[in-house]
Amino acid sequence: MRDTIVRRCRLKCDGQHDSVTSVHIALWTRIITSEKEDLPDMAVPTEHAVNEAIQVLPLVLSDGIRQRKIQQKLAQLQFSASTIRKIQDVFISEMNRGIHQQPSSLQMENTYVPELLDGTEEGLYLALDLGGTNFRLILLELAHGTPIREEVKKYHISFALRVGSGIHLFDYIAECVSDFVIAQGLQDVELPLGFTFSFPMIQHSLDTGILVTWTKTFNCPDVVNKDVVRLLREALDRRGDIKVKIVAILNDTTGTLMQGSTLDPDTAIGLILGTGSNACYLERADRVKHWETERHGEREVIIDIEWGAFGDNGVLDFIKTDYDRENDANSLMVNSFTFEKYISGEYLGEIVRVVLAKLTKEGLLFTEDHTTGSLLVPGNLTSDLVSDIERDSVDGGDRNTKEILMKFGIVPDEEDVKVVQYVCELLSNRAALLVSSCLAVLLKRIDKDHVTIAVDGSLYKHHPRLEIWMKQYISLLAPDHKFKMIHAEDGSGKGAALTAAIARRLQKRLN
Numbered sequence: 001m002r003d004t005i006v007r008r009c010r011l012k013c014d015g016q017h018d019s020v021t022s023v024h025i026a027l028w029t030r031i032i033t034s035e036k037e038d039l040p041d042m043a044v045p046t047e048h049a050v051n052e053a054i055q056v057l058p059l060v061l062s063d064g065i066r067q068r069k070i071q072q073k074l075a076q077l078q079f080s081a082s083t084i085r086k087i088q089d090v091f092i093s094e095m096n097r098g099i100h101q102q103p104s105s106l107q108m109e110n111t112y113v114p115e116l117l118d119g120t121e122e123g124l125y126l127a128l129d130l131g132g133t134n135f136r137l138i139l140l141e142l143a144h145g146t147p148i149r150e151e152v153k154k155y156h157i158s159f160a161l162r163v164g165s166g167i168h169l170f171d172y173i174a175e176c177v178s179d180f181v182i183a184q185g186l187q188d189v190e191l192p193l194g195f196t197f198s199f200p201m202i203q204h205s206l207d208t209g210i211l212v213t214w215t216k217t218f219n220c221p222d223v224v225n226k227d228v229v230r231l232l233r234e235a236l237d238r239r240g241d242i243k244v245k246i247v248a249i250l251n252d253t254t255g256t257l258m259q260g261s262t263l264d265p266d267t268a269i270g271l272i273l274g275t276g277s278n279a280c281y282l283e284r285a286d287r288v289k290h291w292e293t294e295r296h297g298e299r300e301v302i303i304d305i306e307w308g309a310f311g312d313n314g315v316l317d318f319i320k321t322d323y324d325r326e327n328d329a330n331s332l333m334v335n336s337f338t339f340e341k342y343i344s345g346e347y348l349g350e351i352v353r354v355v356l357a358k359l360t361k362e363g364l365l366f367t368e369d370h371t372t373g374s375l376l377v378p379g380n381l382t383s384d385l386v387s388d389i390e391r392d393s394v395d396g397g398d399r400n401t402k403e404i405l406m407k408f409g410i411v412p413d414e415e416d417v418k419v420v421q422y423v424c425e426l427l428s429n430r431a432a433l434l435v436s437s438c439l440a441v442l443l444k445r446i447d448k449d450h451v452t453i454a455v456d457g458s459l460y461k462h463h464p465r466l467e468i469w470m471k472q473y474i475s476l477l478a479p480d481h482k483f484k485m486i487h488a489e490d491g492s493g494k495g496a497a498l499t500a501a502i503a504r505r506l507q508k509r510l511n
Contacts, residue, residue, distance in 0.1 A: 045476055050081035053476055056429050059422045061415050070364050070419060074355065076321045077426045079433055083319065084477070087437050090315050095441075099303070101289050105313040105338070107306035110290045111254050111280070112206035113499060114298040114506070116261040119145040121505060126191045126244060127496035128177065128232075131198030131252065133157055133217060135173070137180040139191075140497035146262065147494060153180050159217070166223035166231060174235035181242045190243040194500030196492045197228055198252050200306065204292045206503055209249040215333070247503040248496070252456070253278040254302055255495020260454020260488035262498065267452040269442055270302075270491065273435065273466070274457025276337075277344040280304045281442050296510065307438065311338035323358065327351045330378040343431040345383040345459035353381035355423050365419050366410055373409025380408070387463045389424045394464045432466050436473035443474070443481040451481065454488035461487065 045053070055078060061067040079087075091106075098108030127138040134154050141149035155176040161169050181187055200212040209228050214220065223231065229249050236244055250258075257270025257280055268282040285291075285298040310316065316338060327341055327350050328334055341347045357376045359365040374380050388400040398417045405412045405420065412420070443451055460466055471485060488495075 045479065047081040050084065050476060054079060054081070054084065054429075054433055054473065056422075056425050059418065061418060063415070066364060066415075070359065070422075073359065073362070073364070074423070074426055077323070077355075077430055079319070079430065084433065084437050087316070087319065087434065088441050088477070091310065091438050091441050094310065094315060095305070095445075098305075099283070099287060099289065103313070105309050105311055105315060107200070107202075107304070107309070108290075109201075109203055109304040109306060110288055111203060111250060111302040111304050112293065113248070113250070113254060113258075113302040113502065114285065114300060115502065116258065116265075116267070117145045117498060117502065118505075121145040121498075121501040123501075124186070124189065124191060125497040125500045125504075126177075126181075126193040127196065127493050127500065128173070128193060129196040129198075129252075129492045129496060130173070131196065131216075131492065133162070135176075136493055137177060138493045138497055139180075139184055139186075140494060142498075142501055145501075147497075150494070151184060152493070153183075162217055163219045166220040166226065167235075169220055169223070170228075170231045170235040171238065173232060174239055177236065177244060178239055178242050181244060187242050190245060192247045192500040192504045193244050194255075194496035194498070194503070195229060195232065195246055195249045196252055196255055196496040197249055198492065201228070201249075201251075203249065206248050206293075206506075207246060247507070248499045250496060250499050251278070251280075251304060252492035252495070253280045254304060254491075255493070255499065256454050256456045256488050256491030257281075257302060258495040258498045258502075259456075259491040260452060260486055262494075263454070263486055263488060264452040264484075266448075266450050267454045267486070267488075268446050268448060269439065269451060269453040270488075271435075271439070271453055271455045271460075272457045272491075273344070273455060273460040275344060275346045275459075277308055277340050277435070277457070278305065279307050279438065279442070281446060283445075308337045308340035308344070310438075312336055323351060323354045326354045330354070339434070343434050345457070347383075348427060348431060348459065349381045349383040349386050350379060352386050352424055352427050353378070355427070356381070356420060359419065359423075366412065366416055368413055368416075375405075375408040375410060383459055384462060386424050386428065387459075389421055390428055391464045393421045393425055428463065428466065429469060432469035433473055436470045437477060439470070440474050440477035440481075443478045443483055447481075449482065451483045453483060453485045454491070455485055456488050456491050 059067055059071055094104045094106045095108060098104035098106040121142045123142060125140050129136040134156050136152055136154050139151040140147050161172055197209055199215055201209040202212060203209055207229050211223050211226060211228055213224060229246050233246055253270045253272050256272060257267060260267035260270060270280045272278050280302050282300045283303040285301050288301055327347060330350060356365060385404050388404060392398055392400045401417050401420055402412060439453060467485060
């Protein structure tokens with residue numbers, strides 16, 4: 001793979017200054033062959049070094065005028081080192097404001113999860129993972145803090161239940177919990193349940209979650225501003241046929257950190273990079289002002305950043321382009337989830353489509369093809385297709401790119417393919433830079449000898465080089481902080497059951 005990328009560097013830099021070629025070959029060689037933990041301690045890089053390292057390979061077309069026009073149109077999509085530092089400064093400021101309960105675009109929610117697994121957890125635990133049209137119930141058996149058995153069943157939620165009465169919704173969920181537990185023959189066993197609720201909420205305790213707003217395809221108005229744990233408890237009590245006790249509520253980011261801790265005890269950051277994006281981390285308890293329950297000498301607590309909304313108050317407007325404004329206007333929730341619209345799978349494909357459509361309308365793309373098919377229709381270019389095009393860029397090929405464009409009714413020439421790949425690379429790289437900039441801040445804030453970042457999500461899993469870029473950029477922006485990244489799958493499921501185990505352990509200790 002390294003040889004392919006080096007060849008591609010030489011190919012794309014053909015005709016450019018030799019120093020550009022050597023810089024990119026050296027950079028990509030290091031990206032492919034290095035892991036952060038294998039690198040020696042580095043001095044803080046200069047602004048020039050950062051600028052060199054974060055730029056994508058230049059676009060090279062046979063038509064120099066067209067090439068320059070496209071690069072000028074897209075220049076704002078590339079960040080300078082000073083812009084990265086400004087983004088980090090704003091992120092730090094918003095974090096500090098949020099954790100001190102001052103106005104901020106970062107919720108910095110206290111999850112009330114004060115510790116991770118310690119290896120003493122035993123027994124059976126349930127997880128309820130609710131975040132989409134289908135939800136899951138999971139039975140997890142632990143021995144010495146390690147999962148040894150897992151049973152899973154999926155249930156569908158109809159459209160009528162997703163937009164109707166909250167009582168009907170939670171009665172149905174309780175019915176499914178009952179069905180699952182009875183099928184396992186555990187109706188007479190007291191089962192602690194961890195509830196993954198992947199919607200914005202405010203937590204007043206480990207087992208209290210007040211819904212702020214529904215997202216995705218849910219809209220049960222009578223649930224907003226209500227405690228969803230209480231609603232589910234009441235629904236279970238109305239049935240009275242099982243002994244399930246809800247002991248914890250969390251989101252999928254917290255679950256990912258928890259699941260990561262079973263794979264690596266140094267895990268201190270959880271990251272979701274899929275359809276949506278969010279992060280959480282282990283914070284010093286004495287820094288957290290929002291703490292409504294009695295404190296018991298906690299040293300750390302997981303903070304749910306809710307960074308999808310980073311910038312909703314305008315603090316990131318200095319990086320917003322006209323392409324981003326159109327992407328926002330095409331979204332279901334305009335003027336919200338600002339950061340998520342730069343980085344997540346829900347929006348990456350659409351922002352690429354917006355850029356390609358603009359270049360087409362301005363006569364800079366698909367100039368030999370008078371029909372652009374359905375490419376100009378919002379929502380038609382999805383992020384999985386961007387990942388497929390990026391695979392071509394990594395391999396130095398064009399098969400995926402051509403096949404995708406032909407599905408849109410476009411017959412591209414070689415120059416069109418180069419432009420499309422360049423746009424996908426620019427915007428994928430921008431997403432990696434933004435995520436990495438914030439993760440570097442978290443590493444510095446946690447300030448431990450070694451931190452593992454647990455990651456889950458479809459975009460992270462399927463994009464061919466987001467992880468490669470992120471490792472490189474985090475190393476560059478936090479050079480004195482050792483870290484590694486691990487793929488912690490199903491944090492929203494297993495992580496919820498693990499959190500239930502911790503909650504039960506805490507209950508026993510305090511009682």
